[in-house]
Each structure stands twice: as structure tokens, then as C-alpha cells.
Amino acid sequence: MDTSTNDSNAAGTREASSARLIFGDLWEFDPAPESADPRIEPGYDLFIGGNNVPPKSGEHFDSINPANETVVSSIPEAGRADVDDAFQAADKAYRTVWSRMPGRERGKYLFRIARLLQDRAREFAVAETIDGGKPIRESRDFDLPMAAAHFFYHAGWADKLVYAAPGSTPQPHGVVGQIIPWNFPLLMLAWKVAPALAAGNCVVLKPAETTSITALKFAEILREAELPDGVVNIVTGGGETGALVARHPLARKVAFTGSTEVGKMLMRELAGTGKKLTLELGGKAANIVFEDAPIDQAVEGIINGIFFNQGHVCCAGSRLLVQESVSDRIVEKLKHRLAVLRVGDPLDKNTDIGAINSERQLGKIHELVRSGVLEGATLYQPACDLPETGFFFPPTLFTGVSQSHRIAREEIFGPVLSVLTFRTVDEAVEKANNTAYGLSAGVWTDKGSRILKMSTALKAGVVWANTFNKFDPASPFGGYKESGFGREGGLQGLLDYLNLDP
8 A cells, every 4th residue: 555645645734734723823804894874863862751852951961982982972961850751751651551551462562672673683783882882793692682582571471460470469560760781781671671561560761871872772663663652761861860760759669780889879768668679780700610510611601701791791700710620721721712802893793802881990990900910819811902992901810819809809890800719519609609799600510419509509699500691581680689689581570560469
């Protein structure tokens, strides 16, 4: 048998493979910009009683694109009179139309809203990315589909409320005040508005100051769906506007997603008022990896758990607890993955980590990262060319972290991962639960019995097993301790929008 040809082919294959490796190290993707038209207006009005209404104060503020620091649109600043008008409109709609409408008819409106969101998904995804800074792949593939899914899911409940709580007579609260954050603007709107409408409530919604555009665009969807006037009202502004929404005497329930600090203020403010309250607050989730875990799968789950949406996720796996026997191996693999994450233009379909939502949030991330270095943790950041304009931060990894470090205790809300180690199951549980928060956790192991044990031992509202950041409208989401109370999604989330007195 003549082997010379085979040897020659083998040598050629090795040479070509080597060339590909060298080429791969130098290779850069060409830009792949999203070109869909977001149809953002240069300026917006409030949405009250089914109409676009200019703020009575005449005040507006700019919404800034965090990727290039340019003005995207002018947003109205709602004052006391505007908020009162919104609640009066909602109360009128509740008394005269929405509470009297059969559930099957309310459900038709929710189905219509869901389909319209699907029809305009690309437009809304681009607007979300421009206004908030998240990568277009995430807006397109997660935020918009999940927002529509929540309206579809709750539309199905609208005519079945009698089965939601057997033995009781479920009734809506009336008018609900809702305050949502800037990290998932349209999705958080869907989480709040869909169950409220399905349960028969009317809504006054206050979106985050830095990300109001998709909420105001959502008003176009409501008009197109021919939702009765006043059922949903949208008032924009800063913290004072949110306080006016929460304090208004017509608000029978307040639903808030945001920081723990503001959540505590709301609890004090509403104590003794008789208003129902649900809070979905901060988190400092533990992502726990045991030595028998599928390592490569776990590494991808860790990356998704902390760098999804630039770490602007209340349930982000920002504390990585790794069993000592595999810690070096996992940290090395994480460093390789960080090195190939692409940071840059959020509208580029190749981008993994987009822009930090605001200059203020970027400053908070810098301050906490500096504290990690000063307190003795070891910082790793890959070589990363950040854009010259905009608010960007490189993916960051800390090793040598102890429980006393600020980066292990405080919510950073950015692309920063702190790595701690453990030896035993009991130590992992103790370290994971040693936090003021209790929103979520992740467990990576090959043993089903260990997963079941950890799911009951961890003080977290959601525990993911061999995955992270998986959501479904039928599954409730919420926390314990300083992560708040109440649930969003699923039957449990729907019940929070109903009075269940028999």
C-alpha cells in the first residue's frame, strides 16, 4: 500500500488546520447592522383616556441612546394633575366598561394586543435596543416574543377566573398603579399589564425615566386593538411621578419592580392605606456548580446568567459558587469565553454585550468594581476595544472573592461576575443563602437527588437546574427577603390581581 499520498494529505490537512487557527485568531466579523425602522417619534405625549395628551406642566425631558449619547426623543414629564387625570380616566373605564365586560370579551382584546405585538415585533425590538442599549439579538429573540407570550397566556385566563381559586369569588381590585424598571421595559410592561387586564382591572402605568419609548409606542398598539378608552393609561416621568402613582387614593393596588431601596420606601408609604402591594426587587443570585456538573454546559450557563442584557437583570447569576476541585478549570474556561464576547454597537447582530443603560449606572458599576480591587479580589478583564462614545463596560471576572466583599453582597447590575468556592453541599447552601436577597439561584450537577435537595434548601423564589434565565408565562416568578413578595406570571401572578373573598 502506498502511504506517501496519505502522508502528504495528512500534512496538508495539518497545515490547513494550523492556517485556519491563525486566521481565526485574527478574524473579525463584518458589521451586521439591524436596518428595520423603529418608527420613533421626535416627541411624545402622555396617554390618558385613550388619547395623546400633552403634560399640563409643559415639561419634557430627553431620552438618550446609551450607545452613542444622542437624543432619541422628547418624553413628557407627568405632574400631579396629569397623574390624577390618568386615575380618573382609569376609574371611569373600570366602573362603566371594563368591570362589566364578560371575561371572554376582555380576552379578545388581550389576544388582539398579543398578535399586534407579533406583527410589529422587529420595529419594537429596534426601538427597545436604541432606547435601552441591549443587543438587538436579545430584544428580537427574547423580549418581544416573551412580551407577546404573556398577553397570549393571560388572554386565556380572562374567561376562566372562577376556576383560578376554587371556593372563592374572585373580583378585580379596580384601578392598579404599576411602576416598571428600565432593564426590560416592554417585557415588564407585559408582565404587569396582561394579568391586570385579564383579571378585570384598569391600569395607570409609569415606565422608567430612561426607557419610556416602547411604553409610549405601546399606546399605538392599544389604539389599534381598539381597547376601550381609559383601560390603560401611561404617564411618564421620574421618581416623583412614580410616587404620585403609588400615593393616589384611587389606586387599590400598587405593583412595583425596581430597587430594594425604593421598594422599602413604598412599603413605608403604603402601610395602613389598605392598598394591596406586590414588589419584585433586587437580587444577588448564586449560580452553584458541583464537580460532577457538565462543565462546558455550565460555563455557557454562567455566561448567560451574568452577561445577558449586560448584567442588567435582577435575577442575574452574579455570584458563582464553584466546588474547589473544578474551580481552576472553570475559571480558565470562563476567561477563554470572556475573551471572545463582543462588546459594542447594540444594533449589530454580532454584539454580545451592548451599552450600559445610563451614565449613572455606569458610574455605579465602576465604583463597585474599584471596591473589589481595593478589598483584595483579583480582577480579570479581557482585552476589549470599547466604543469611544456611549456607556460601555467590559465583561469582568473577579476571583479570590470572600463573603465580606461588597461585590459579593451588593447588587452591581452590570457585567461583573464574582467567583467563590466551596467544598461541601452544606457549605454551598450556607454561602448561597448568606445574602439579604432571595430572588433566584442556579444549580449545576449530574445528580437529580442533589438538585431536589438544593431546590428546597436554597432560599430563592426561582431555582434553575442545569440552566439559567429560563422563563415561561405559565411559571410564577418572584422572591423572598429583600427581593420582595408576590409573584408575576402563572396562576400565582394572576391571583395577585384579584380579591379572593368568598
